[in-house]
Amino acid sequence: MILSNSEPMALTNTVLSALSSNSMFVTKEDIMGCIAGDAPLFGCGKPITPRNKKHHDIQVVTETDVTGQSTCEGTIEDLARFFQSRYSSLKRLIERRRDFGIAMPIARAMSLDRETKIIGIVSDRAITKNGHMILTLEDDSGICKALISKDSPLIGEIIVNDEVVGVAGKRAGNGGLYIISEIFRPDIPFNNAWVPSDTSSKVAFLSDVHVGSRTFLDSNWKRMIRWLKDNAYDCELNYIILPGDVVDGIGIFPDQDKELDISDIYVQYETLSEYLKEIPDHIKMVLQPGNHDAARPAEPQPALSEVFTKTFDSNVIMTGNPVNIRIEGRNILTYHGRSMDDWITGVQKLTYDDPTGVMKEMLVRRHLAPIYGQKTALAPEKKDYLIMETVPDIFVSGHVHGAGVMEYRGVKTINASTWQSQTDYQKMHNFNPDPGIMPIVDLGSGRVNMKNFMM
DSSP states (O other), X not given: OOTTSSSHHHHHHHHHHHXXXXXXXXXXXXXXXXXXXXXXXXXXXXXXXXXXXXXXXXXXXXXXXXXXXXXXXXXHHHHHHHHHHHHHHHHXXXXXXXXXXXXXXXXXXXXXXXXXXXXXXXXXXXXXXXXXXXXXXXXXXXXXXXXXXXXXXXXXXXXXXXXXXXXXXXXXXXXXXEEEEEEEOOOOOTTOOOOOOSOOOEEEEOOOOOBTBTXXXXXXXXXXXHHHHHHTTXXXXXXXXXESOOBOOSSSSTXXXXXXXXXXXXXXXXXXXXXXXXXOTTOEEEEEOOTTSSSOSSBSBOOOOXXXXXXXXXXXXXXXXXXXXXXXXXXXXXXXXXXXXXXXXXXXXXXXXXXXXXXXXXXXXXXSOOXXXXXXXXXXXXXXXXXXXXXOSEEEEOSSOOEEEEEETTEEEEXXXXXXXXXXXXXXXXXXXXXXXXXXXXXXXXXXXXXXXXX
């Protein structure tokens, strides 16, 4: 009877919505009560219009996704090309600033006795015993030592190894020291702003689901699914992005097996696929890997292999990490956020309690993971995929199991919580997560709702 209807899925949804909340079975009478020949569907005595499938406007920006494009072999040539790509791309962004202009090669600047501007990669950073900061800057013409005096207002600047920075200053006397008077970064332009549009669609973010963990918040997840079924269509929540660590993985940290509810990685992904099938059909989803997923640990990470994703529905788009997604005119940069560990370890001012503060530093440098050789493994691809070539409208990350939102120069910056309560490993490191929160962004107005399912 269902399949003979012209809209079988719409009929099924109508029948289910018309049932009382304590019904266990769907009967022939339930079906007959919701159908009348070829007339509109009926339920509870009144016509119900079938819900048309949403026409989605979503596109993966393929040049930002390493999936299918990885060429690195880890050779010296790969590494040289990788850093040359980083330098040239970020140099171009700095030179676009109205207050900078064209940089002079370091070798040339160090031969002149006047004010100059240079751009270099920070290959080293040190504080002298007198409190001055010494930077080693490098470009394709040479290397110089650059000094920021302890009395300079710039002495408090956050500078990390391997970032690309522009500076103004001049050579000190006849020596080999360059005295810095100004610092310029690629940054988000001052005049960048969120421009409202006429779309009423919304996008939500579900990061760090960690299916398979003993501390997965099953009841809170089900509460969220129930909310989506009751509200997503009417409030036009048409897209969901999952920014990595969708399963808990195997052997990610010492003694992880003691914290697993599902110890088979294939079963973890199969279970996740069943969970996602509960999400209303009109919602298009994007799923990318994180450091707990069955993908290479080095970033950028290609999309999950079909070996793990064959049970997922076709409305789930698999992408790499990081990646840019275009949704109804908005540019969304989604990155799992592994590099936050390096930022927080290396910069005293940054903490796990303020993940959006770390993300702001990424925006300032237009780079997701500038620090090379720490916890975040970086694959030397033919280009640096972790550069923000395009200014995003929304920048979302996860990894640290925090929940936060801020706006930086028109960019909605979101850390997208987790669906895992505190693990023994986190207790050992005195880390308290902020779970069960789903950020929802109105793609028209830019309003952000941090929907909490822990209450």
